[in-house]
Structure formats: structure tokens, C-alpha cells
Amino acid sequence: MARISSIFSYLGRRQNPTSAHSITPQTRNRNLCTDKFSANSEDALHSHRNPIEVITQGRMLGISGANAISEELKGKPPNLGRKLAENRVTNASEIAKEVWNVIRTCPKWKTTILSDFPSISFTDPSVYSEILRQQSDLFMTLQFYLWLRSLDGFSFDPILCNEMFGRLVEAKDVAKKFLDDREFEIEPWFLELYTRSLCENESIDQVLNVFERLKEIGYCGSLETWNMALSCSVRMGRADAVWKLHEDMVKYGVASDVNTMGCLIQAFCLENNVSKGYELLHQVLKAGHVPVKVVFDNLISALGKNGKYSEVSAVMRKMIVNNCYPDIHTYHEVIRFCRGEMTNEGVRIFDELKKRGHFPNRVMYTTLIDNLCENKDVRGAWRLWFEMIEGGIIPNEFTYNVFVNGLFRNGSVDEAEKLHNEMLGKGLPETTISFNTRIHGLCINSRVEEARVLFEEMNKKDIIRDSMTFNSMIRGYAKQGNTSEAMYFLDELLKQGFEPSSASLVSLIETLCDDGYVNEAKRIWLDMSEKGFNPGDGALSPIVYGLSKQGHIAEMNKWLQYMIKSRVKPKMPTFEKLIECLCGAYKLDDALFVLHYMVEMGYLLRENICYSLVHALCKVNSHHVQTLLLNIVDGTDQHSLLNEPVSQSEGLTPCTDEHIHGSPISSLIGQSALS
DNA sequence: TTAGGGTTAG
Incomplete structure (x- = not known):
């Protein structure tokens, strides 16, 4: 695979241009180790034999059973050999079995085993190898190994040790324990092997740890291993791990290939930095390389999520x-992001696919039914359901x-329940999700x-309730005005730790x-905030309004100011309700205080508020208040209550629909190679 | 068919 180092220039800060071309000792080391790796890794990774058995077939080649041990020990004086020679024990494997029997049955075997077998020299490699060979339980093997290590005079044959580790790689937890034993020197390429194995199991944090360990010993893995780790990071949604690994790659002088670039493109997508990903794809293609399809697909997905529909078409081209x-x-x-107003575009693409002789699968139907229901097109969803x-x-x-949920959301409760029962009739299981959907x-x-009946049913059926279950119940009761039940479920939720x-x-x-x-509402707000939960911006307005209704004006002002300082913009109706309430109580100074905020936040004074104010002013007839009001309305009031006025347009990204019409995506279908 | 796809709160 040709290198595409020219693309490094594109990545700017993440690259170290000087190291990309230099040959370091690590690079040489890497090349040497790569050869070794390729010779051994496949065999080791695909071996499903008993690790210990394999070890003994390696280092202890030719030894298979008591007779072999007996041969090996001839001329040597270990205890087991002597016992064999004296015919007191006829079979070494029997002794090994007895050892394991003690280890298995006696919890304190570490303190008793030496006295249980006084004539055995456990530190003799021939002896412990035979014992190790007998055990297939990896954890027990590890326990025994660690105990052996603590014996005086113990020296583990390094070759045997590494082979053992190499085979143990298949059992990740045990391998990790070996890794944690810092005195145990592992051949770097076993570590690389271990890394690859971890990548397949998506343990990216462990992968990063092993890379750190490799860095400590100055060993650099092969490009394929780096790419596997990058790919694992992408699959786990960890852009941070991608950048960390890539930074190290550059430091080591490992030249990237098109697969590396593919991972970087996807990392940009994960960070929602789609334009960077799109640009990098362009650069890679310009350099004459084509990433694998999943890179294109993920980029399409990210572009779609960000509303960049013309770029989606461009990527497909x-x-x-x-x-x-x-x-x-x-x-x-593509169809996945054709939601809301774009649902019909999704349907068009879907129909176009079928017209051209392709067969949408279940996933495609599921997604489209979901989109149609969300767009309130239940009839369209049913049409697809039967067609499927x-x-x-x-x-x-x-x-x-998806469909049960869609029916509920469109008010078709009976149909939803009927469909759910149909699902049960087909033998599909009830799950937390199916219960949550119905609740x-x-x-x-x-x-x-009725939702509560289901809530209880979950308990009877041993189906786990999650935070969504409880939150739905809280909301359900609160919406019906049943605060005591809603509070009960909030309490239950907290008790469960959700x-x-x-x-x-x-x-x-x-x-x-x-x-x-x-007061109860305030208490909940403060209590939840203290516990680190966000009661949400929407909770502040009702508290402020509630306080004003009760005439607690000072308290209301406190909460209103908190709200504004926290950059929570009260909605127009909140302001209006507040002003009306204060005018009704002839608290004109306070009403003007609120009006001031309202005008400063860019809201216009509407007719109904003017009436309230004028009505109250006529009653009070205060010249002072009239002047203040005029100043606010004219904008001549120089005193700003807000240090940093909240901009109305801040954070909003206008969405154009110029690409929606004309169906650029469905026009591409004819050029595809769907089968 | 060789990196992978679809579900529940808002």
C-alpha cells in the first residue's frame, strides 16, 4: 500500500512533519518485530487449544505424560524424579492431579501445599511444567503461577513464560493479570498480539494502556496494529482515542495509509466536525486512494445529521x-436522516430503489415506518407494514x-396494544423497552x-425497570395533576439510584x-440542583410566576434575577403573566422592573400588557412610575440590568431547503450497484 | 459476502 504522507499537511496541529519521514530506531524495531509478528500471530490468534497444552508442546517438546517426564529427569536429582525412580509413584500426571485436587479443594492451599507434598521440588521447571500442563482452568493456572513466583529459588524459563502468555491472550482477564505483574517481562510482539486481540473485543481503554506499555519499552507496532486500534476507537465512538493514537503514530514515524485516513475521517464525523471529514476525504481521493465503503457511509450519515444534503449527494457521486x-x-x-419535513424525500428514495429492482430489507422498513409515524402519517406506515x-x-x-410507539404517539392506543399482543403471539419476548414504550x-x-398496572407487571415478570420507566410514570402523573403520585415515583426513582x-x-x-x-416546587428544584441533577430551564418560569401569584415579590425578583444571570431566557408568556399579575396587585414598581427585563431581551410590548399597565397607572396615578415606563418603552433608560444581554440568534443555525427539492440523491440510485 | 445498519423519555 502506497503511503499518503502528503495528506499529513492537511491535518495541521495533529501532525509532526519532521518525524514522518525520519527512520528512528523504533521504526527499525517495528520492522523487525513485524516479521516476527506475522510469522506467529495468526497461529496464536486462531488457536483454540488448551493454552497450557500448547505451551508444553512448544518448550517442553517431546514431553507428553509421565514416561516422558521420567525420561527427561534421568540423571537429574529432583524429588519427583527420585520418587519415580524409587517406584513410589508410577505416574507423574497422577501427582499433578493430586496437586490440583489440593488447590481446588483447600482454600488455604498456599500455606499447606509444601507440607502436603514434602518430597516434590516445585521450583524444578520439569515438575511445574508437568503440573501446569494438567490444568485447563486459566485462573487456577495463574494462581499457581503467582504462587510459584513467590518461592525461593524459582526461575521461570522466559521462553516458556512468554509462550504461556501468548496462549493466555485468548483469556483477556488472565492476560491482564500477567501484564499487571510488572516484573514479568513480556516479549513486545506478544503485547502487540494482545493488543490486536483487545481491538477485536472493543476494549479501547485497555488497548491504549498496552500502547503506553509498548511506548515505555520503545517498541512500535506494525501499521496494521495501529490501524486496528484506530478502527476499534472509531467503533467505540472514541474520537479522543483516535487522536491520541494518531499523535503517537506520527511520533514513531509510522506513515499512514488509506485505512488510517479513513479512521481520521470517521473521527472528525464523531466530533461532528463534518466539514473537516469531508475535506479530508477529498484530499485522500485526490491523492489517488479510495477508503473502504464504511468511511463513505459514516460520512454520509454525519453530513445528513448536520443537514448538509448537497454534500451527501457529492459524497455519493x-x-x-x-x-x-x-x-x-x-x-x-440516507433514509435515516430523511425525517420530519424530509420524510417524503425518504419515501421517494425508497420507492426509487424498489422501482429499480432492489429489495429493501427489514431495517429499511423499520426506519421508514418510524419516520412516517413521527411525521403523523400512520396510514403510510400501515401501507409499508403490509407491503413488508x-x-x-x-x-x-x-x-x-417502532410501530407500537408510533401508534401510541398518534393516539391509536387500541391499535398499539393490539399490535403488541400480536408480537407476543409470535413468541417475541417482552423487554424493558417494550414495557417503556407502552408505559x-x-x-x-x-x-x-393503566401504565401503573404495567409498571407493577414488570416487577411480577422480573423485567428490569430503568430510569425511563420511572421518569415516564413521574411525568404521567404530573401531567394529570396528581402531584402526590408523581412525588412518590420521584422518590422511588431516587431510591433506585436513577x-x-x-x-x-x-x-x-x-x-x-x-x-x-x-414552596414544595422550590424545594424540589433546590434539592435536585444540590444532588447534581438539572431540573431544566423550563422549571424556573413556573416558580417565578407561582411566587408572583402568591405575592412573594422579593422572592420572585430573586428567582427572576437568578434566571437571567444563568442566561435562561424566560418565554414571552412568562413575562406577560408576571406583569399582569403584578399590575393586578398594583405593584407597579415591580411590574416595571419585569418589563425592563422583557424589553431588554428583545420582546415587544403587546397590547394586552399595555392595557394592564395603563389600567394600573390610572388607578395609582404616579408621575414617577409614568416617567419610568416612558423611559423603558423609548429605550432611553441607560441603566442596564444585564451585563451580557442574551442574543436571540445565538447558537441558531438557519437550515435551508434548497437541496431538498429536485431529489439529487434518488437520481443517483440508477448508478449504484445494489444487488 | 469480510469494519456497520433499525427500537422506548425530550
């Missing part, structure tokens, strides 16, 4: 030009759950008591304030 054809996965990524079944695709728990579905349809969601806390606080329990 680039794919086709480079003979990397979009397939069902690629189109699924007629096409011979059997819905699974994903498909059922939430019933709650949003004001049937919280986090309350902002939405459920907001609902609860709103209901409490509506019912006049403002």
Missing part, C-alpha cells in the same frame, strides 16, 4: 466515480416496537393508571406551582 458503489447500507443512512409482510419480511422486536404511550394518552430527567422534573414543578405548592 465520489463513491460511484471511484467504483465504490452505494448499497442498501448507504441508502439506509407481503414481501416475506417478518417483523421483529425492533419493527414491532410512556399510555401516559401521553392520559391513561396513567437520575430524574429534566422533562419529568419540569412537569412535576409545573403541576406543583399550578396547585399553589410553590
Whole structure:
């Protein structure tokens, strides 16, 4: 594979241009070790034999059983050999079995084993090798090994030791314990082997640890190993690990290839830095390299999520030009982000695929049914449902759950329950998710008591309840105005160690304030904040309004100021309700105080508020208040209550729909190689 | 068919 080091210049800060071309001792080491690695790694990785058995076949070649040991020990004076010679023991493997029997049955074997076998010299390699050979339980083997290490005069044959480690790589936890034993010197290429094994099991943090260990001994793995680790980081969604590994790669002078670049593109996507990813893809293609398809697909997915639809089309064109054809996965990524207003575009792409003789699969149907339900097109969802079944695709728990959820959200409670029962009739299991879907579905349809029956049913059926289960119940009861039940479920949620969601806390606080329990609402707000939970911005407005309604004006001002200082912008109705309430109580100074905030935040003074103010002013007839009001409305009031006024447009990204029309994506389908 | 895809709160 040709190197594409020229692309390094693109990455700027993450690169070390001087090291990319220099040959370091580590590079030489890497090359040497790579040869060794390739000769051994495959065999070791795919071996499923008893590790100890394999070890003995390596170092202790030719020794297979008591007779072999007996031969080996001829001329040597170890105890076991002597016992064999004296015919007191006929079979060395029997002794080994007895040793394991003691270890297995006696918890204090470490203190008794020497006296149990007074004539055995455990530090003799021939003896302990035979004992090790007898055991297939890796943890027990490790225990025995660690005990051996503590014996005076023990010296483990390093070759045997490394072979043992190499075979133990398959058992990650045990291998890790060996790694933790810092006195144990492992051949670097075993560490590399171990790294690859960890990558396959997606233990990226452990992979990083082993890379650190390799760094300590100045060993550099092969490009393939680096790429495996990068790929593992991407699969785990860990952009940070990608950058860390890549930085080290550059330090070691390992030249990247197209697979490395593919991982970097995906890391940019993970960080939502899609334009960087898009640019890097462009550079890679310009250099004459084509990344694997998943890189294109992930980039398409990220671009779609960010509303960059013209770039999605451009990436698909680039794919086709480079003979990397979009397939069902690629189109699924496209259809996945065709939600909301773009649902019909997703349907168009879907229909176009079928027209051209391709067969959408269950995942495709599931996603599209979900999108249609979200877009309130239940009829369209049913049409797809039946089309899918007629096409011979059997819905699974994903498909059922998506549609049951969609039906609940569209108010079709009976249909949702019917579909759920159909799922059960087909032998599909009930899960936490299926229960949560129904509990939430019933709650949003004001049937919280039925949801509670399901909540209890979960317990009876031993189905685990999670934070979503409890939060749905809190919200369900709060929305019905039943604060005591909502509080009960909040309490239960906390007892289980779950986090309350902002939405459920907001609902609860709103209901409490509506019912006049403002102090209780305040207590919950403060309590949750203290516990580190975010009660959500929406919870502050009802508290402020609730306080004003009760006439606690000073307290209201305190909360309002807190709200503004926290850059939580009260909604227009909150301001209006506050002003109306204060005018009603003829607290004009306070009403103007609130009005001041409202105007400063860019809200316009509407007619209804003017009436309230004028009405109150006529009653009070205060010249002082009138002047203040005029100043606020004219904007001549120079005193700013806000240090940093909150900008209305801050953080908003306008979304254009110029690419939505004209269907650039579905027009590409004809050029694909779907099969 | 060789890196992978779809589900529940807001």
C-alpha cells in the first residue's frame, strides 16, 4: 500500500512533519518485530487449544505424560524424579492431579501445599511444567503461577513464560493479570498480539494502556496494529482515542495509509466536525486512494445529521466515480436522516430503489415506518407494514416496537396494544423497552393508571425497570395533576439510584406551582440542583410566576434575577403573566422592573400588557412610575440590568431547503450497484 | 459476502 504522507499537511496541529519521514530506531524495531509478528500471530490468534497444552508442546517438546517426564529427569536429582525412580509413584500426571485436587479443594492451599507434598521440588521447571500442563482452568493456572513466583529459588524459563502468555491472550482477564505483574517481562510482539486481540473485543481503554506499555519499552507496532486500534476507537465512538493514537503514530514515524485516513475521517464525523471529514476525504481521493465503503457511509450519515444534503449527494457521486458503489447500507443512512419535513424525500428514495429492482430489507422498513409515524402519517406506515409482510419480511422486536410507539404517539392506543399482543403471539419476548414504550404511550394518552398496572407487571415478570420507566410514570402523573403520585415515583426513582430527567422534573414543578405548592416546587428544584441533577430551564418560569401569584415579590425578583444571570431566557408568556399579575396587585414598581427585563431581551410590548399597565397607572396615578415606563418603552433608560444581554440568534443555525427539492440523491440510485 | 445498519423519555 502506497503511503499518503502528503495528506499529513492537511491535518495541521495533529501532525509532526519532521518525524514522518525520519527512520528512528523504533521504526527499525517495528520492522523487525513485524516479521516476527506475522510469522506467529495468526497461529496464536486462531488457536483454540488448551493454552497450557500448547505451551508444553512448544518448550517442553517431546514431553507428553509421565514416561516422558521420567525420561527427561534421568540423571537429574529432583524429588519427583527420585520418587519415580524409587517406584513410589508410577505416574507423574497422577501427582499433578493430586496437586490440583489440593488447590481446588483447600482454600488455604498456599500455606499447606509444601507440607502436603514434602518430597516434590516445585521450583524444578520439569515438575511445574508437568503440573501446569494438567490444568485447563486459566485462573487456577495463574494462581499457581503467582504462587510459584513467590518461592525461593524459582526461575521461570522466559521462553516458556512468554509462550504461556501468548496462549493466555485468548483469556483477556488472565492476560491482564500477567501484564499487571510488572516484573514479568513480556516479549513486545506478544503485547502487540494482545493488543490486536483487545481491538477485536472493543476494549479501547485497555488497548491504549498496552500502547503506553509498548511506548515505555520503545517498541512500535506494525501499521496494521495501529490501524486496528484506530478502527476499534472509531467503533467505540472514541474520537479522543483516535487522536491520541494518531499523535503517537506520527511520533514513531509510522506513515499512514488509506485505512488510517479513513479512521481520521470517521473521527472528525464523531466530533461532528463534518466539514473537516469531508475535506479530508477529498484530499485522500485526490491523492489517488479510495477508503473502504464504511468511511463513505459514516460520512454520509454525519453530513445528513448536520443537514448538509448537497454534500451527501457529492459524497455519493465520489463513491460511484471511484467504483465504490452505494448499497442498501448507504441508502439506509440516507433514509435515516430523511425525517420530519424530509420524510417524503425518504419515501421517494425508497420507492426509487424498489422501482429499480432492489429489495429493501427489514431495517429499511423499520426506519421508514418510524419516520412516517413521527411525521403523523400512520396510514403510510400501515401501507409499508403490509407491503413488508407481503414481501416475506417478518417483523421483529425492533419493527414491532417502532410501530407500537408510533401508534401510541398518534393516539391509536387500541391499535398499539393490539399490535403488541400480536408480537407476543409470535413468541417475541417482552423487554424493558417494550414495557417503556407502552408505559410512556399510555401516559401521553392520559391513561396513567393503566401504565401503573404495567409498571407493577414488570416487577411480577422480573423485567428490569430503568430510569425511563420511572421518569415516564413521574411525568404521567404530573401531567394529570396528581402531584402526590408523581412525588412518590420521584422518590422511588431516587431510591433506585436513577437520575430524574429534566422533562419529568419540569412537569412535576409545573403541576406543583399550578396547585399553589410553590414552596414544595422550590424545594424540589433546590434539592435536585444540590444532588447534581438539572431540573431544566423550563422549571424556573413556573416558580417565578407561582411566587408572583402568591405575592412573594422579593422572592420572585430573586428567582427572576437568578434566571437571567444563568442566561435562561424566560418565554414571552412568562413575562406577560408576571406583569399582569403584578399590575393586578398594583405593584407597579415591580411590574416595571419585569418589563425592563422583557424589553431588554428583545420582546415587544403587546397590547394586552399595555392595557394592564395603563389600567394600573390610572388607578395609582404616579408621575414617577409614568416617567419610568416612558423611559423603558423609548429605550432611553441607560441603566442596564444585564451585563451580557442574551442574543436571540445565538447558537441558531438557519437550515435551508434548497437541496431538498429536485431529489439529487434518488437520481443517483440508477448508478449504484445494489444487488 | 469480510469494519456497520433499525427500537422506548425530550
